[in-house]
Amino acid sequence: MADAKVELIDVHKEFPIRAGEASAVRAVHDLNLDIYDGEFFALLGPSGCGKTTTLRLIAGFEQPTAGKILIDGRPMHGVPAFYRPVNTVFQDYALFPHMTVLQNVMFGLQMDRVPKQEAQRRAVEALELVRLPNAMNRKPREMSGGQQQRVALARAIVKRPKVLLLDEPLGALDLKLRREMQLELKEMQQQVGITFVYVTHDQEEALTMANRIGVMSSGELLQVGRPEEIYESPATRFVADFIGETNFLNGTVNTTDDEYAYVDVNGETELAGMWEDSVKPQQQVTLAVRPERIAIRPYNEAPDDSDRSARAEETNTIAGHVVSVHYMGTDTRYMVRVGGGQAINVRVQNVLGQRTTSFKERDAVILNWGRDSTRILTH
Amino acid sequence: MAARVTTRSEHKAGGILLALPALLWLGLFFLLPLIIVLIISLMSRGSGGSAVLPFTFDQYTRVFDTFWIVLQRSILVALLTTAICLVAGYPLAYFITRRKTAFGRQFALFLVILPFWTNFLIRTYAWRVILGREGLVNNALLNAGLITEPLTLLNTEFAVVLGLVYGFLPFMVLPIYASLSRFDHRYIEAANDLGANDVTSFWRIMLPLTMPGVIAGCILVFIPAIGTFVTSDLLGGTRGLMIGNLIQNQYSGNGNMPLGAALSVVMMMVVVVALLFYARFGEEKK
Structure with a gap:
């Protein structure tokens, strides 16, 4: 297997005590995970299992309480989000409402001081890749959810990150569109060759799209494996129950x-x-x-x-x-x-x-x- | 079964009917006086400062010749006040929105509004006590040995701006707070994610998206600031004379009503320009 693009070593994350809570919230516990170059990795689990926290730790929006995170071999301790070689597709897209689609996609390139002409050319390319070549001058709010989703994708991949983080990107779409986008995303991932880390609570989505799946529950990574491994040989009762339907006999x-x-x-x-x-x-x-x-x-x-x-x-x-x-x-x-x-x-x-x-x-x-x-x- | 369909014109008629009381009120107590002021501003000064015929542009000539300097100062003081309120108010509003609990935010907002519980005149008088030759500031500095002579703080433009900033800061904080509390901080995360540091994120994302609040706050501070006469009278003395004081003087004692009217019209024009600016940039972007 190719070398690890993202390495999580004994990662632990606790959120501080807030009013009304008895103890610190343990979001991620003893997480060890290697994500390989060019793979489509899905983090799967029910809401509150720590999968989004894990993604935010990789992105740099949260700092681990303990443990190490390496991206492309470089330790990420103390590296702020804006210096990390990753980009994120947010759950609700977080497109800048005061900018046009083109401005949104060009934003990241401008931050890298890419010359304007080249930035524009690359942004247009990215919009063509997500099949939105004619929407450049529209504002995000004039677009459908599916279109906004594509813009968010273009905005994230235009910087050619080492790793693309996707936080339930299809969650807000209706079932039919979601199925279409699953296939498109998978195709696109193979086309651009970027490592995808894809957070979802939808087991079907993980099974269809991912090369490997990590199943999480209560902040712990229960099992990592190829979709057929996870499905055929679930390691725990939780995994068996969460992925597909299972009969349990005592x-x-x-x-x-x-x-x-x-x-x-x-x-x-x-x-x-x-x-x-x-x-x-x-x-x-x-x-x-x-x-x-x-x-x-x-x-x-x-x-x-x-x-x-x-x-x-x-x-x-x-x-x-x-x-x-x-x-x-x-x-x-x-x-x-x-x-x-x-x-x-x-x-x-x-x-x-x-x-x-x-x-x-x-x-x-x-x-x-x-x-x-x-x-x-x-x- | 005859379903009654309300036509568009019926809606319109209903709308006008509903607006009628407000229209009457505005016409009677706003538009009519405005026209009267406009007419008076074009008349000549009679005995005791009253307005008499013939019509003339003399008052406007005087406004721009003799009182140009006061007008200029008023605009500058109002702009400076607005700028200081903005620079002080934005971070304050941001601080309030970032309180973790609803109680924390409510309490901070309560503190911002708290000065309104005391009469504006009394609060402005309090500044005289603080800034006077033997006021709190001078006494403290003298006692600390930092100065040997009392500083002239009162009756300066500085005192006027200070008083105005103090008085109008909440008008800046509240609309910016409203804009900021609607602002989704995930946009900042998205900007960070795309390589923008916090300073860039502020200029490129947060400020543009909270601009309606900023413009509204600026208008709410600028308009009363340019028309002020209490603050400038109490804290500015003769050096802080503003257009509001001039207008007040023309209408009291041995004044000049047509001149006062002309000054009012000119001041109103400045306000209209500010409002046009608001209409252009302050609306929520569609």
Whole structure:
């Protein structure tokens, strides 16, 4: 992997005590993170998890209470925001309302004392890159949210920063426009080759756009990995729950082997799952499985060859009865109560022409899914 | 079902009806007196300073010949007062907006307005006590051995400007405060992010975006300052004579009503110029 563009080493950030608060607010705790050259890195987490604070620490709007931040190998301690080789696309764009679009985009270049003609040429180029070549003389408030978003982007990339920081830049846009912009942003990032650090609370956005994702919660970085790693092997229950939908089943470990742990979930059924943290027999664990990985069939029917659940010996099987059915358009969602009282959500895609085995409430069913789709989580 | 549609002209008629009391008031007590003043300013001086025919431009000639120096001083004093209020008031307003709690801001604003609780005349008299030959300042400096002779502080243009700045500073602070509290400090972060240091950010971003408050404050200070007669009378003596004092003199005792009217008209013109300036630059930019 290429060398790190941004390095966060043991970064810690506390906000001072304010009136009405008992203790200092811990925003970021023991954060260690390398962001590599040219990658699209997404910081993902619910609001208040510290992801925006992390971004502001990199930008220089906040100083870490402890720890070090390096950008392009240079320590950033005491370096004010206006000397850092990064630029930011703000959540609400923060376009200067008294300047035209062109003036907004040229502002950063003027600060670098780029000659006027060259500054103008580069600003026009940047506006062409964001597909707004004809809006130069308009004021930000005359533009739609999507257009303002593009101006903010042009203003930030025109300085060719080492790292571009984006703070929920698509948060204010409607769903359709957001999807379009996701693809455009991703394309643009590859085109300009700038390292992107992208803060979002939208897991889908992170999964579609990022090369790597860092999941944060309560000021801590829980897991860093490629989207498929995060999705397929979540390290903690929080990550599994936050990224996509997950069923959690509580149980006790019976035995383990090299790959799998065999877990008793209700006193009669044993389910197997891949373990990562070492687990011992008798340990209380959580099994995690995605709803779309589970196949559902009538209680008396033999498994279908086309089932996703491969060979029988590598399959988890559990019986239950349907509690609720929700038709969702592209798929149907069943909630199934299994022996012992735990509930499992199953998502079945509604494929046209497929043999329609739709189930009703109270139908007895068999669920099965691959062992490799099952994770054993210990915390 | 006949839905009643209100037409545009009906709206207009309603608007005029609503504005009628205000229009009558303004016409009767503002426009009419203004016209009377204008007419008087074009008349000759009669016995006891009254206005008599024939019509003449003599009063205006005198305003620009004899009293040009007073007019000039008035404008300069008012401009200087405005400038000092601006330079002192902007940071003060900024300080108030940056208080962390709502209580902190309210309290600071309360302190700014507090002097209004005492009559303006009394407060101006207080400055005489402070600035006089045997006033607080001179006594303190003499006792400290910093001077041997009392300084002449009272009855100077300095005292007038000081009194005016003291009296009108809140009129500068409040509109700037209003503008600043609407100002989004994330613009400063954005400017920092793009490489502007704090000084550049102030000149390029904060000041332009709070300009409506600055212009409003300047107008609110400049207009009363140029028309002042209490402050200049009490603190300026003869050396601080302003156009307001001249006008006052023309209308009292052995005065000259037409001359007073002409001075008033000229002063009004200066104010109109200031207001035109406001209309041009002070409006929220669309």
